[in-house]
Amino acid sequence: MKKSLLRANLLGMKGAILAVGDELTSGRIRNVTSYRAADLLSRYGYRIGEIVTVGDEKSRIVRHLRRLLEEVRFLLVSGGLGPTEDDLTTEAAAEALGLPLELNEAILSRIRENEREQGLSPNPLRDRMAYLPRGAEPLSPDLSVAGYFLSHRGRLLFFLPGVPEQFERLLVDRVIPILLDALPPGEKVFVRTLRFFDLREAEINRAVREIGPSGVEVGFYPVFPEVWVTLSARAKSSREAEARVEEVARALRHRFPEHLFGEDDRELARALGDLLRERGATLALAESCTGGLASSLVTRVPGSSEYFLGGAVTYANEVKREVLGVPERFLSLFGAVSREVACAMAEGIRRYLKATYALSLTGIAGPTGGSPEKPVGTVWIGLSTPTETVARRFLFPGTRHEIQLLSAYTALDWLRRYLLTGNLFPGYRFARDDTL
Template structure:
């Protein structure tokens, strides 16, 4: 059962707004057994809307259109859809009443432009029961057209609560799809591809590789007309991926490194403190994005200057003078210093050269020392991360978090990574 997605809006093609609605639609459709054959983004243009609508209806069973349903003069989707189908626009009095009720509830003066949202193609059926959100669907012979607002939150609400149930009722699918995203850190994309080569050409399996630097995401999609068969195949392939990539998989689907680390710390009743230089508080920021992080994250200090490293963390001035701020002795002292200062189970120290200036032949831009202090020992590694300043910082922060994850999960004191490691 295949369909298409048509995203409408000048702001989308001009790059001013990210097209989140197409992403939401494609992902939700797939998880419910519906394939998206095409996704097209076009401006607010009558001719283009009509052309794509008529073309898609010839080739697919359903079409989802997002955007252009609002009250302003550049919202032209309703008129274009009506013209393409050869139908007149009809005022929905129920929608008129909802719009006026919302104006009163919000203390707004009446604006006749808002009533434009109630002028819908003949045969349109509203997707909301009592809300003034624009959104409707149409039948065109044996095909379905869904017109949804371009606001992602409103789009997602109608997609999940009304569009998917209607599709399942009116265009039931004959396939079951199961999917999972494996999130990997510490391996290169091409090497992951080679390691999973034996799975890439099997029937009813699709595996994709997507750089989300500094991570690599692997998507697995399995399908069959029998749910039991699809599930058995899904479990078999998932197990092979897990075994092949091992410790390098840090999570799945919506997992992020900082939440994975947080759950592990919370489960063990252990705590963490971090001392950052070149990452400028990025690790602490990521950790504290997670609700409940105060249970395991005690503090983060940004010791950007040499003096701050000496005064706050107790880094020996001699170590900085002899080896430089970006060095093993300093990384060790930072990790151990912040752990002792805060009384936590673990301490992490990060010092490096994020660039674009400050590098040398001995310590080029991207050189980062990470120190890790735990009850067992305090150790440090030197890395040479690629990219511009922000990517070096991302790599450093993710490596520090992943290092802790591997220790908490596997007891790995000094992990091995594929990106250049100089120690």
């Protein structure tokens, strides 16, 4: 008895995640479900000790299930619950736990109902989904999504679908509430993610060392082209944990007031949109080398129609002339990738859409098309305001997609920093000296 109690105390709130699927082990699909689950669970105070990915091989699934259940208090398993021959998770669970599979009449009835609605004939493979290990209970209240949980020898097991949207819905609506009720964490956790642009990880890391955070765990996560810094603290109360994190966050905000653009889910485009909304201002975009990427970033934000009037992808020179009014002599004398064309593009779209501000992007994203004078990565960004229009030349490194993404981010960030500070030429790591 004492030995089992000691083991339970050592395990604490420790959990693990087992992701099943050949599509994961082959690299065809990224394992987003595991990392999303780990992030959410850690915010509730649960520790994920291990994330395991295994292919659709029954013996391997069984072996990992047995090992993990010796080491954790709860286990999340994703994938392998569907109606195909390689969906082996339920069979492996029954074998690993030493439990028989039993027919769940409610699930079978739902399968038959779906077949009638879709005009399908009964299929033994679909019927397999109605058989669960003894004692298992479906997670979905209306049985619309495969997934179940059971308690086995003091361990909680959750089996969820591999489809990310279905996985996350069950995780949030069912798994976390069950865990909080059955295994309430012994400490409170507060997590905040700070998002930086145009700042290298080493610079932030040096600042963190100088701040010397006490009782705060700091994690660095490059999410190109951003750098995310996650601050987390554990304490007896939520207030105490939040206070520890906020002390470090406040110091970093003070150290990098322009580069720290957002926190948690606040994207760069949302930060810019909030500034435009506060000022009652509007934005228009003219894009060439980015092909509408900057506009896409802006319109991902709900409510962006309040300030974003629209944009134009003017890839060909004739479109730059006819739509934006770029003079032919600019294109002939300076080329499409030039200060003059960037300024004319920004002015043209601002005038056409009657926007307060406009941004333009024209450049060479590669991998071909560069020259000694204008190498791949050369991008001119134009900014047109109610009083003046300017342009800057940037040299961005990376692949075609990375150059496009850096270009779009820099354009939006330039306007954001201008609205914050009034400085028309804030410093950038990738700016050429001769653009100022």
